[in-house]
Amino acid sequence: MILAKDDTIREDILKEARKLFQQFGVKKTTMEDIAKAMGKGKSTLYYYFCSKEDIFDAVVLGEMEEVFFTVKQAVEKADTAEEKLKAFTLHKIRAVQKKANLYKLVKGEMQETFRCMKHLHTEYDKQEISLVKEILSFGVKNGEFQKNIAKELDLLPSVMVSSLRGLERDVFNDAKYAKLEPRLESIMGILIRGLRKQ
DSSP, X not given: OOOOHHHHHHHHHHHHHHHHHHHHOTTTOOHHHHHHHXXXXXXXXXXXXXXXXXXXXXXXXHHHHHHHHHXXXXXXXXXXXXXXXXXHHHHHHHHHHHHHHHHHHHHHHHHHHHHHHHHHHHHHHXXXXXXXXXXXXXXXXXXXXXXXXGGGTTTHHHHHHHHHHHHHHHHHHOOOSTTHHHHHHHHHHHHHHHHBOO
């Protein structure tokens, strides 16, 4: 895909900013640092973004979209609802672990920027909840999951996504859970047994 000049410059800004945020954190990175890394003037940055915080939001949004795209692709490749749920959970955690480096470096700063990032997480949560709802509905329709799950589709997907989000935070904060992937497979097995048609 060929990007327009404006899109290319915007992507370059985000690429350089991502590197600097990873290396020095958000607080210590300035607009001047980002411009210098690109070999451009600060005015170029201000043409595309109002502030460093806007750039940080765009970097985080890009990371979130990349994770969601990876997870959605894995879900779409799976044939059964059970495989789709496992794909959702395992690919999500794998993708998050790959992205953890950026967030570990800025996690101290995340509390301060949390308010301005909340709208990003809200939109992202909606996408994930919708995807989990589709998986559960698919499982009910094809007879894999109990019919009474259909009554809980307004809340159950939110509960599942929230649980996974809590686990993500632990992945970012420390290596709290050793050998996470095989344990997640086991936990997903327990969850799926509860969802299955009796």
